[in-house]
Amino acid sequence: MADGELVCRLREARTEAGLTxxxxxxxxxxxxxxxxxxxxxxxxxxxxxxxxxxxALGKSVEDLFGxxx
Amino acid sequence: xxxxxxxxxxxxxxxxxxxxxxxxxxxxxxxxxxxxxMATWRAVDWVKASxxxxxxxxxxxxxxxxxxPFRKLSQATRSALNDELTRDNRRVGYMAGYWAMMIAAAVxxxxxxxxFITPSECLRYxxxxxxxxxxxxxxxxxxxxxx
Numbered sequence: 001m002a003d004g005e006l007v008c009r010l011r012e013a014r015t016e017a018g019l020t021x022x023x024x025x026x027x028x029x030x031x032x033x034x035x036x037x038x039x040x041x042x043x044x045x046x047x048x049x050x051x052x053x054x055x056a057l058g059k060s061v062e063d064l065f066g067x068x069x
Numbered sequence: 070x071x072x073x074x075x076x077x078x079x080x081x082x083x084x085x086x087x088x089x090x091x092x093x094x095x096x097x098x099x100x101x102x103x104x105x106x107m108a109t110w111r112a113v114d115w116v117k118a119s120x121x122x123x124x125x126x127x128x129x130x131x132x133x134x135x136x137x138p139f140r141k142l143s144q145a146t147r148s149a150l151n152d153e154l155t156r157d158n159r160r161v162g163y164m165a166g167y168w169a170m171m172i173a174a175a176v177x178x179x180x181x182x183x184x185f186i187t188p189s190e191c192l193r194y195x196x197x198x199x200x201x202x203x204x205x206x207x208x209x210x211x212x213x214x215x216x
């Protein structure tokens with residue numbers, strides 16, 4: 001992975017919280033597809049959505065997203 | 070709520086893909102009589118012109134609103150149907166529509182110069198591509214992301 005690329009740990013955090021993609025989608029008010037594309041790195045969420053995801057999972061945004069070294 | 074959203078997004082994708090494709094396919098066959106002067110139109114041509122206008126408006130409206138503009142939906146459902154991934158897909162769809170229109174304009178210009186088609190046909194085809202292509206591209210993106 002190249003330096004400075006987005007690393008997404010959403011799937012791990014969601015699984016750890018015992019939630020399905022559908023349940024997480026409902027909590028943050030988006031479609032399941034949006035959660036799926038964020039987890040697969042296809043779609044980079046906005047700051048607002050990242051904050052909502054972090055709040056729904058009881059984590060900080062940095063726990064869910066980071067930059068590769 | 071999310072199960073309903075899943076169903077609605079699938080339906081929106083199907084409508085935009087099939088309707089957009091049909092809209093383009095029918096241009097050279099069904100709607101070709103609209104290129105004659107309006108004074109020569111028969112009743113059937115007025116029906117065709119109305120269906121052309123209504124169909125265009127529906128495709129534009131579905132894409133613009135996130136779908137189901139006349140259906141009573143909760144604010145949360147409507148918001149999830151038009152979430153940021155949907156808005157991003159729509160942006161990509163519009164960009165694809167822009168490039169499709171640019172390429173079509175160049176091809177149609179060459180065809181019109183060679184007298185293969187009339188300026189009226191050129192405009193109708195350009196409009197149809199501008200309406201249908203973003204819808205088809207949007208549906209294709211939604212389908213790919215539905216994993």
